[in-house]
Amino acid sequence: MSTIRLISATGSDFEKKSASELKESIFKSEGRVVMGQHLLFAGTGLVRGVTNSELMFSFGADMVMLNTMDLDDLSNNLGLCGLTFQQLKEKCRRPIGIYLGCPKKGYNDGGKKALYKREGMLATPEHIQTCLDLGADFIVLGGNPGSGTSINDVIAATKIAREICGNQMLIFRENGKMAFMKRY
Numbered sequence: 001m002s003t004i005r006l007i008s009a010t011g012s013d014f015e016k017k018s019a020s021e022l023k024e025s026i027f028k029s030e031g032r033v034v035m036g037q038h039l040l041f042a043g044t045g046l047v048r049g050v051t052n053s054e055l056m057f058s059f060g061a062d063m064v065m066l067n068t069m070d071l072d073d074l075s076n077n078l079g080l081c082g083l084t085f086q087q088l089k090e091k092c093r094r095p096i097g098i099y100l101g102c103p104k105k106g107y108n109d110g111g112k113k114a115l116y117k118r119e120g121m122l123a124t125p126e127h128i129q130t131c132l133d134l135g136a137d138f139i140v141l142g143g144n145p146g147s148g149t150s151i152n153d154v155i156a157a158t159k160i161a162r163e164i165c166g167n168q169m170l171i172f173r174e175n176g177k178m179a180f181m182k183r184y
Helices: 019-028 052-058 085-092 125-134 151-165
Strands: 035-039 063-067 096-101 138-142 170-173
Touching: 019 170, 035 052, 052 063, 052 085, 063 138, 085 096, 096 125, 125 151, 138 151, 151 170
Parallel strands: 035 063, 063 096, 096 138, 138 170
Antiparallel strands: none
8 A cells, every 4th residue: 555645645544654654644745744843831822712733733734743741741741731642633633753862861941930840851771661551653863952962962862762652652852943853
């Protein structure tokens, strides 16, 4: 069976799509895939009872990346509006992934008051495994501004993620600009 372009797919096309099929589906879309970014710490959403992920998909996003997801405490993700990751995926029926930060080892933010729980979204082996266990379609590895991240930190996290995930999940690297489609 031929893989359908992501931009032409319906929800049922994602029920059992493998990482390699999702990748092929993105490539077949010839650069026209739109990915939304849902900041989970920022609030319950623009519309009461509806996640911003659902809104992004309804307005044409093909994929959504959850940013600032607290993987240490899955109940501490305000933007999911009380849903679990699996419930969000069931509602949206589209590829959903998770952003993981790759800060420089030993980085200290100088005690600045954080807007969200940074430790819960770091690219640790445990968090990468949690993303895999949750059924994330992909992870994005990168560094938020001011985190002290270098490309070498992202590359090191990519190697760890590939060891843990094998070919079960797409892994994207964010290198300062959200340019995702590099093969890792």
